[in-house]
Amino acid sequence: MDLEKLLADRLAPAFAAVAGGPVDPTVRRSACADYQSDAALALARRIGRPPREIAAEVLDRAALGDLCAAEVSGPGFINLTVADAALGVAVAELAGDPRLGVPRVADPQTVVVDYSAPNVAKEMHVGHLRSTVIGDATARLLDWRGHRVVRANHLGDWGTPFGMLIEHLLDLPEAEGADELSVGDLDSFYRAARAKFDADEDFRDRSRRRVVSLQAGDERTMRLWRLLVRRSESYFLEVYRRLDVTLTERDFQGESRYQPLLAGVVEELGRLGLLRDSDGAACVFPPGSVGRDGEPLPLIVRKRDGGYGYPATDLAALRHRTGELGATRLLYVVGLPQRRHFEMVFAVAGAAGWLPGAARPEHVGFGSVLGADGRMLRSRAGAPVKLADLLDEAVSRATELARDKNPELAPEEVAEVGRAVGIGAVKYADLSTDRNRDYVFDWDRMLSLDGNTAPYLQYAYARIRSLFRRAGVAGADGVAAGPAAVPLADPAERALVLALLGFAPVVTEVERTLEFHQLAGHLHRVATAFSAFYERCPVLRAEGPVRDGRLLLCGLTARVLRQGLDVLGIRTPERM
């Protein structure tokens, strides 16, 4: 039962009667009561009556029954305090719902989530962290809601650098080359190739010729290219596994797969009359984009040299996603600096008719990860921080903490907790702030057990699990066969119930906005409400209906935390 909606439904007829037409009662959570309605204030001008008078009349007419107490407050707010009995029933119903009040969508969309997108033969670094983490949370959330989700890992697996990479691979004894690639030291492989390219004229020539063979589909070249791609992919999959990211080998949809389509894309744009030649390059000039010189900015779909850049690839991919996959929501989880690029791509796609009907492309942008100095996070040497190193450090710091704080954990448990907490902390730090902003990467803060952090939420979950182990009863695993109503005596119980009832509205909101910090913030509120409840309200020492009710609250809290964190891609260890 959606309490907000229930309250709104009770108030709506009264508002309609007073206003002489339909009114949204705008019920929301309140600091001054459980819920409040602001609609009387907005209505005052429309019908020319004082807001308090409107609110009073609405309350006279509203059939609130024994659902809640209501009063007019301040300039015309209607404060709603839900009856304990109604809350107790609502929370018991929620506990009986395997989906925690969040139904599967009635009208599933096909959603393509384009995220992660590392480059073959290059190390994944912090720059890939946000796209991977935010994108994966997006895919998980939409999956859970029942949409058809296509994960698209738009791998950088094509382009001129592959000439030099393949030549470098040829220069090495094959075994050594393969070895170097598989140990995960992709950067030194790339750097060595690059260094040779910069220093050696002959190598440069060979590299350029190699690009030509690659584009021509030369068999031996393709074999080596596939070797590079496959080695890199297995390395990326290892990183995803450690990061608890759901991307698999089936989700690699690299740039190379669109190469055969690019000529057709350009040809079609030409047929539609959208193309203009500019200095020999085939361009589309979407309205509204202006460059440094004040002149219209082109989207270059074919370069002067006849090659294709990533605008062409993005257009081909988009056309494929709407045309072949039937996607109606196209999400691009890519950093904010690419904002204009996507504006232009979407504008061109729209003009070309590749966004039929309900198809909506959306750039899910995000800010940068900063170091303590407020600049882009870099290693001490000034290089981008390798994602693998970052994860190592997260796990080792968290393992250290776990060993330190809970000596009762067995060694294998320490290792498992360290992984869950370390990785969870990194992901949560990323997901718990507004993705549009840059955020400061700070180990101590993200691993703190206080505040809006993964370990705090995980700890709340672990405490509940511990409690159930001690009680020797099931409960936190799934739907509990609990009481039909939960008796609520303590304010901490009420606060917890209200927080738990707020889970569903937040999930549906985040499905729309993809602002995961809203979900994170809500889970934090649930966890703080639980911690306060846990301090004040004995569970196992209580008796009868009170004990049963509290066990139900604990079980439901655990399920909400676990489900919410699962959507964020974060584990909930049984012990900490």
Add this chain to the structure above:
RNA sequence: GCGCCCGUAGCUCAGCGGAUAGAGCAGGGGACUUCUAAUCCCAAGGCCGCAGGUUCGAAUCCUGCCGGGCGCACCA
């Protein structure tokens, strides 16, 4: 020059037209013979970058400034 993002407590961040702007950290004071103290409770801390405007009501919307970050033709 143009465009995008961002300026809220000492620090890191919430606050999506509504009441007295909220958390956490740091600093101050308390609570462990007790279901995990990795926790909880209390107090303190604010010209919401500045100036106008719209509104019954603005941190929130609009305009202009100031400050920071990023981006602006053939790299992806």
